[in-house]
Amino acid sequence: MxxxxxxxxIRMFAIIFxxxxxxxxxxxxxxxxxxxxxxxxxxxxEVAIEVNGTKIYRDEIExxxxxxxxxxxxxxxxxxxxxSQIGVDTENFQTLPDDILKEYIIKTFIDRKVLLSSSKDLxxxxxxxxxxxxxxxxxxxxxxxxxxxxxxxxNGYNLTTFxxxxxxxxxxxxxQEKILESSKVSxxxxxxxxxxxxxxxxxxxxxxxxxxxxxxxxxxENSSMLITSYLNKALDKAKINFKIDEYKKLYENSKxxxxxxxxxxxxxxxxxxxxxxxxxxxQQGYSQALVDNIKNNLSKNLENLVSIMNKAxxxxxxxxxxxxxxxxxxxxxxxxxxxxxxxxxxxxxxxxARFNENRDKYNIKNTxxxxxxxxDYQPSEKDIVALKSQxxxxxxxxxxxxxxxxxxxxSKDPGSKDNGGSLGEDTDITQYVPEFTQAIQKAxxxxxxxxxxxxxxxxxxxxxxxxxxxxxxxxxxxxxLTPTVSxxxxxxxxxxxxxxxxxxxxxxxxxADVDSQEKYNFGVKEYFRSLKKSESIPGIGNDATLSxxxxxxxxxxxxxxxxxxxVFLLVKNSEIPSKEVTFEEVKERIRLEIAFEKAEKELGxxx
Numbered sequence: 180m181x182x183x184x185x186x187x188x189i190r191m192f193a194i195i196f197x198x199x200x201x202x203x204x205x206x207x208x209x210x211x212x213x214x215x216x217x218x219x220x221x222x223x224x225e226v227a228i229e230v231n232g233t234k235i236y237r238d239e240i241e242x243x244x245x246x247x248x249x250x251x252x253x254x255x256x257x258x259x260x261x262x263s264q265i266g267v268d269t270e271n272f273q274t275l276p277d278d279i280l281k282e283y284i285i286k287t288f289i290d291r292k293v294l295l296s297s298s299k300d301l302x303x304x305x306x307x308x309x310x311x312x313x314x315x316x317x318x319x320x321x322x323x324x325x326x327x328x329x330x331x332x333x334n335g336y337n338l339t340t341f342x343x344x345x346x347x348x349x350x351x352x353x354x355q356e357k358i359l360e361s362s363k364v365s366x367x368x369x370x371x372x373x374x375x376x377x378x379x380x381x382x383x384x385x386x387x388x389x390x391x392x393x394x395x396x397x398x399x400e401n402s403s404m405l406i407t408s409y410l411n412k413a414l415d416k417a418k419i420n421f422k423i424d425e426y427k428k429l430y431e432n433s434k435x436x437x438x439x440x441x442x443x444x445x446x447x448x449x450x451x452x453x454x455x456x457x458x459x460x461x462q463q464g465y466s467q468a469l470v471d472n473i474k475n476n477l478s479k480n481l482e483n484l485v486s487i488m489n490k491a492x493x494x495x496x497x498x499x500x501x502x503x504x505x506x507x508x509x510x511x512x513x514x515x516x517x518x519x520x521x522x523x524x525x526x527x528x529x530x531x532a533r534f535n536e537n538r539d540k541y542n543i544k545n546t547x548x549x550x551x552x553x554x555d556y557q558p559s560e561k562d563i564v565a566l567k568s569q570x571x572x573x574x575x576x577x578x579x580x581x582x583x584x585x586x587x588x589x590s591k592d593p594g595s596k597d598n599g600g601s602l603g604e605d606t607d608i609t610q611y612v613p614e615f616t617q618a619i620q621k622a623x624x625x626x627x628x629x630x631x632x633x634x635x636x637x638x639x640x641x642x643x644x645x646x647x648x649x650x651x652x653x654x655x656x657x658x659x660l661t662p663t664v665s666x667x668x669x670x671x672x673x674x675x676x677x678x679x680x681x682x683x684x685x686x687x688x689x690x691a692d693v694d695s696q697e698k699y700n701f702g703v704k705e706y707f708r709s710l711k712k713s714e715s716i717p718g719i720g721n722d723a724t725l726s727x728x729x730x731x732x733x734x735x736x737x738x739x740x741x742x743x744x745x746v747f748l749l750v751k752n753s754e755i756p757s758k759e760v761t762f763e764e765v766k767e768r769i770r771l772e773i774a775f776e777k778a779e780k781e782l783g784x785x786x
Contacts, residue, residue, distance in 0.1 A: 182521070185239050185250070189512075189552045191649045198416050202642035212523075213501050216527045216633055224236040224237070225422075225423075227240055227422055228288070228419065228420065228423075229418075229420040230292035230296065230418070230419050231293065231417055231418050232296070233295065233296060233650065234420070235526070236369075237423065237444065238305065240281075240284060240288065240426070243284050243288075244277075244280055244281055244284055245717040247284065248274075248280055251274050251360045251459075252274050254459065255274045255464055257271075258462055258772075259464075259466075260274065262462060266545070267625050271466050271468075273464055274457055274465060275465050276465065278429065279451050279455070281426075282433040282447065282448065283451045283452065283455055285426055285429055285430050285441035286430065288589045289417075289419060290699070291351065293414055294413070294745050295351060295354075296413075297354050297413055301357045301358075303336075303357060305349045305353070307348050307349055310345050310346055314342065314345070315452045315572065318393055323727070350767055355406055358406050358409045359398065359402055359406070361501055362401050362499065364394060368397070369386075369390060369393050369394065371517075372396075373389055373390075373393060375381065375517065375520050375521070377389070378768045378771060378772075383409070383548075400513065404509050404510065405501055405502070405508040405514065407505075407509075408502045408504065408506035409501070411506075412502055412503060422545075432447060432448065433447050433448040433451065433696055434446050435447040437450055437474060437478075438481050439481075440482060441485045441486070443481060443485060443505065443507075443508055444481075445480075445481055445503075445505075447456075447476065448472065450470070450473060454724075456471065463537055477490070480631060484508040484511075484781070485508070487511060487782060488507075488508055488511040489779070490781075491515035491518070492511075494518060496511060496514045496518060497516060498511050498514075501577060512749060514781060515782070516778050519774055519778040520775065520778055523777050523778075524616065524770065525769075528580070530770060534762045535770055538759075540761055541765045541769075542758065542759050543755060543760060544711055544755075545712065545730070545756055546709045547751045547753065547755075548706075548707065549749065550690045550693070550704075550718055551692060551705040551707070551716060551718045551749050551751050552679070552690075552693050552694075552699070552701050552703065552704055552705075552744055552750070553652075553676060553701060553718065553740070553745055553746050553747025554672055554676075554746065554747075555744050555745040556664040556668065556669055556672065556746075557668075558663070558664050558668065559667075559668040559669075560662075560664050561668070562663065562668055565634065565663075565665070566637055566661075566662045566663070567630060567632075567637060569647050570639060570660050572628075573585065573589065573773050574629060574630065575628060577627055577639060578627075579625070579641065579657075582599070582600065582627065582641045582658075583601075583656070586600030587599055589658055589660065590657070590658045590660075591636065592657070595656070599656060600641070600656035600657050601652070601656045602655045602656060603658065603718065604615055604654050605646055605652045606653065606655060607651060607652055608620070608651055608652065609651050612633045613633075613728050614633045615631060615638060618631045618638075619642055619655060622640070622655050623642070623645070624643070625642065625644075625781055626641075627640070628642065630660070633723055635659060635666055636659055636661035637660045637661075639658040639660075640657045642655055642747055643655065643656065654747055670768070674742075676747075677739075679693070679699070679748065680737055680739060680748055683748070683750075684737060690752065693707050703718035703719070703745075705718045712730050713726075716729070718747070719747060725738075725740055730754075732751050733754065734747045736750065737750050738753070
């Protein structure tokens, strides 16, 4: 199993727990912006819930409920229409029930308020300077302060509440960052991860080259678990005061235990989150069968997670103290998975059998590392101007009578050229690019219009007849003129690359600089880490002759490649020769392969 698949597997160990936070994060900012950034006075609003002294208003809950309800209802209509077209019976498909949506919304509001109130304990502050800087950025994007204020006002917002939204958004972001700081990945764990996955995911990378990817992946694995564990701890301490009994009942109902084992549990909230996720991300609608299936999976998952935890404890594995509940189970699962990878020793005969059956797979292939820099020939502005001049000259002599012959002679459209430029009788003109369609719509029957510029070049259009009953249909012919890359333009590219070649050869410029810096503005800038002779050359394509030349070249020798479509520079900066390996040389790689299979089998029952 590769590290990316490993990451996916770990996520599945507590999918509800992770999906729950992801959904809350997704809707959190939108809810506040949609419902809180209004100019109405708070004194006229009914308080529904108080969380650690901060208020949640009834109107914002009801508005968000209506928003998500309308969205889910419309999505159900679309699903039914799409599936009915392919013969799927959607009679039992239902929209999401109101109580599920309300339970989810109330929990989301409370979770967000708890995170916001945590900023005091974490000593997080957001300065007015930061907020005003963001306001200034919005003003620039809107075309000035006056237009920005007009936009806010037109949408029912005011500047004060919009600043408050930005402040809260920044606070939540900083709270999350602060929480993640508590679990910084050690250098030792980074190296262990590299050793586990280097044969599958980092074959061509050194540890230092792979390190940024590993850090990102491990942080991503931990982030949702850490934040949700922190949130659960904070919820246990939170002072939540309900002013409306209906909302209190809904919130208490969301905490109803669906399944429990060894002190760990999935609640109605987990069920709701999974139902909502499935409804919005799949083709199925809400149904009792879906509810029963999710409940069944929750029960199986919890049983498996607890079983894995017990196995982990039996070999001395301990969970990190930051994790609680489902986060703790996920941590045990991840650590037990890695424990299998690190310690499992397959029978010697199994490893030697695998080696003998797959010798070619383990043998080292002849590969090279290097760079490709260059560009396909592209018409310059001067070439485009020359094409426009050509089109203008044609317009002076084109007539209805000679249009067909001129099209056969001059047009570069292979689909219509041989037909005298004809695009068909009564064709749907809306299928063409906007500039082409608009030119036809503005013309009268019998007009020859142009030159019309599109991404394809310049068009001269003969509108032979327009459909009187349908403005989107017409009988049309055209001549397409495409730009020719002039010798002057080609020489310009050759000159740029010749200069670069000299700078590279002298050491004034490094290949890595060309690859990474924007000032070296070339259409092709590729770094290949493990290129085989039979493979396509990045940015150029399959070219057996060039590939042979590249592999035969000396390390650091610059090859200039001129072809009809462009100019390129190539270099080989290292090479690994082919080699038949011994069993001892690949023994650890084979052990890891079998260990991955073992780990997959032991932990693979999580759905």
